Amino acid sequence: MQNPFPPAHRLDKCNGCGLKDGPLDPCSTCAHALYCSKECRRNDWPQHKPLCRKIxxxxxxxxxxxxxxxxxxxxxxxxxENVAMNHVITRYQRPIATAPHLVHLSNTPCQPASKVDDVSPAWYPTASSTEARQYLWKRISSDxxxxxxxxxxxxxxxxxxxxxxxxxxxxxxxxxxxxxxxxxxxxxxxQNQMTYTYNGGAISGQxxxxxxxxxxxxxxxxxxxxxxxxxxxxxxxxxxxxxxxxxxxxxxxxxxxxxxxxxxxxxxxxxxxxxxxxxxxxxxxxxxxxxxxxxxxxxxxxxxxxxxxxxxxxxxxxxxxxxxxxxxxxxxxxxxxxxxxxxxxxxxxxxxxxxxxxxxxxxxxxxxxxxxDYDPEDAENDCAKIAKAFNSRQHAAR
Incomplete structure (x- = not known):
C-alpha cells in the first residue's frame, strides 16, 4: 500500500525557485506544491505533473x-467488559480534593442497559434523580x-x-x-478519575x-x-x-x-x-x-x-x-x-x-x-471549567 503523496512534513518554499519569502500559492489541483509566481508554476509543471491529481x-x-x-x-x-455496567451501585462518592470518584458496587448483578433511556432505577437506586443516574451511566459507559x-x-x-x-x-x-x-x-x-470498589478490591478507571x-x-x-x-x-x-x-x-x-x-x-x-x-x-x-x-x-x-x-x-x-x-x-x-x-x-x-x-x-x-452535558449535581462548576479550558463554542445541553 502506497500513500498517494509522501509529502514533506511542511511546505514552506516555492517548488520552482525555492523562495521562502513572500506569498506562496498552492497548486490549485492537488495543493501539494507551492509557487511564488505563474512562471515558477509553469517551469515546474514537467516535474510536478506525474504527481499532480485532483483531490x-x-x-x-x-x-x-x-x-x-x-x-x-x-x-x-x-x-x-466494565463490571459497573451490570452490577448494582450501592453508593457513589464524589471526591475530596484530588481523590478519585468512588463507585461502590454490590455483588448483585443486574441487566445492563444498552442506551441511556433504558437505565433502570434498580442499577443505581440511591441516585438523587433520574438525571443524576443517567449522567453517571453515561460516564461509566464511556470509561x-x-x-x-x-x-x-x-x-x-x-x-x-x-x-x-x-x-x-x-x-x-x-x-x-x-x-x-x-x-x-x-x-x-x-480529580475526575473513577475507581470502582467491587468484591473486596478496587478497579481503577480511565x-x-x-x-x-x-x-x-x-x-x-x-x-x-x-x-x-x-x-x-x-x-x-x-x-x-x-x-x-x-x-x-x-x-x-x-x-x-x-x-x-x-x-x-x-x-x-x-x-x-x-x-x-x-x-x-x-x-x-x-x-x-x-x-x-x-x-x-x-x-x-x-x-x-x-x-x-x-x-x-x-x-x-x-x-x-x-x-x-x-x-x-x-x-x-x-x-x-x-x-x-x-x-x-x-x-x-x-x-x-x-x-x-x-x-x-x-x-x-x-x-x-x-x-x-454535565453532572446535574455540579452543573455550574463543571460547565464553567469545561468552557474555560477549551474556549468552547459548545453550549449547555440542559
Whole structure:
C-alpha cells in the first residue's frame, strides 16, 4: 500500500525557485506544491505533473464528527467488559480534593442497559434523580482505553483514505501531512478519575495522567487535536451527529449527541503532551493498514470481514512492532491489544462505504453543532471549567 503523496512534513518554499519569502500559492489541483509566481508554476509543471491529481478534499472541520461516531461504537464495545455496567451501585462518592470518584458496587448483578433511556432505577437506586443516574451511566459507559480507541481509528484512516489517490484530509485550508497519537496528561481533569470498589478490591478507571488523543498536522505546520475519550473524566463536550451518520452498516446508530473534543488549533493549555507517535509514517502500522484495506475491500459486508488465523497473527506482529517503545495502558496490554484490529476493521468498513465509495461528506452539513452535558449535581462548576479550558463554542445541553 502506497500513500498517494509522501509529502514533506511542511511546505514552506516555492517548488520552482525555492523562495521562502513572500506569498506562496498552492497548486490549485492537488495543493501539494507551492509557487511564488505563474512562471515558477509553469517551469515546474514537467516535474510536478506525474504527481499532480485532483483531490477530493475532506475537511476535518466536519469530518471529526463522523469519527466521533466511531468513538461511540468503540466505547460501547469496551463498556461490555466494565463490571459497573451490570452490577448494582450501592453508593457513589464524589471526591475530596484530588481523590478519585468512588463507585461502590454490590455483588448483585443486574441487566445492563444498552442506551441511556433504558437505565433502570434498580442499577443505581440511591441516585438523587433520574438525571443524576443517567449522567453517571453515561460516564461509566464511556470509561475506556483512550490509547486503544484512538489507535484503532488512526489505523482505519490509514487503511482506507491513504490508498485512495483521489481523497485527502484537509485542515484549516491545507493538506494533512501527518496524523497519529499524542500521549500525555489532562491535569484539569485529574480529580475526575473513577475507581470502582467491587468484591473486596478496587478497579481503577480511565487515568487522565496517562492519556492519549489524535493529532493532525497540515502542510502549514498547524496541528489540530481530536479527543474522543474524555467524557468518563467529566468533560461533557458533545457534537451533534445529525446528518453525519447516514450509511453506517454493522454498527449501532449513534445517539443525537456523542462525546468529542475537537480543537482546530492544538490546545497546549489543556494537555501536557509528552510524546507523539505518527501512524501515517509508521512502517509496521502501514503494513497492518494494508492488510485491513485488502480484507475490507474484498468483503461484501462487515459481518464477513474476518481474518484467517495466519493473517491475524501477521497483523498482530506488525502492530506490536509499530508500537515499540510506546507505553500501552493496562486495558490494551498483552493479548488484549488484538481487539484494536477488530475495531480498526469495523471503522475501515464504514470509511469504505460512506466515504471512499459514496463520498457522503459532500452531503454532510457544512458546519457542526455541539452541546455540553454535565453532572446535574455540579452543573455550574463543571460547565464553567469545561468552557474555560477549551474556549468552547459548545453550549449547555440542559
Amino acid at each position: 477530493h478534499r475532506i475537511d476535518m472541520h466536519t469530518f471529526h464528527v463522523f469519527l466521533a461516531c466511531f468513538g461511540h461504537h468503540i466505547r460501547s464495545e469496551m463498556a461490555k 475506556c482505553s483512550a490509547f486503544g480507541l484512538h489507535l484503532a481509528i488512526a489505523i482505519s484512516l490509514l487503511a482506507q483514505l491513504y490508498p485512495a489517490s483521489d481523497i485527502g484530509l484537509w485542515l484549516n485550508g491545507a493538506a494533512v501531512t501527518d496524523f497519529g497519537l499524542a500521549f500525555g496528561a489532562a491535569p484539569a481533569l485529574q 487515568n487522565p495522567s496517562r492519556h492519549a488523543w489524535l493529532y493532525f498536522t497540515n502542510t502549514s505546520g498547524e496541528t489540530a487535536t481530536l479527543d474522543l475519550a474524555l467524557f468518563s473524566l467529566n468533560c461533557g463536550l458533545l457534537v451533534s451527529t445529525t446528518g453525519f451518520c447516514d450509511g453506517l452498516d454493522g454498527i449501532e446508530t449513534p445517539p443525537r449527541f456523542v462525546p468529542a473534543v475537537w480543537r482546530p488549533v492544538d490546545n497546549k493549555q489543556f494537555y501536557v503532551e509528552r510524546a507523539r507517535m505518527s501512524v501515517l509514517r509508521n512502517a509496521p502500522l502501514v503494513k497492518v493498514a494494508a492488510i485491513v484495506n485488502s480484507n475490507v475491500n474484498a468483503a461484501t459486508n462487515i459481518r464477513i470481514a474476518r481474518y484467517h488465523p495466519g493473517v491475524a497473527e501477521e497483523m498482530f506482529t506488525h502492530l506490536k512492532s509499530g508500537l515499540t517503545g510506546v507505553t500501552i495502558d493496562e486495558r490494551m496490554a498483552g493479548e488484549r491489544l488484538r481487539v484494536v484490529l477488530v475495531w480498526a476493521t469495523t471503522c475501515a468498513f464504514q470509511l469504505r462505504d460512506v466515504v471512499v465509495r459514496n463520498k457522503s461528506w459532500y452531503r454532510w452539513p457544512k458546519d457542526w453543532t455541539g452541546a455540553i
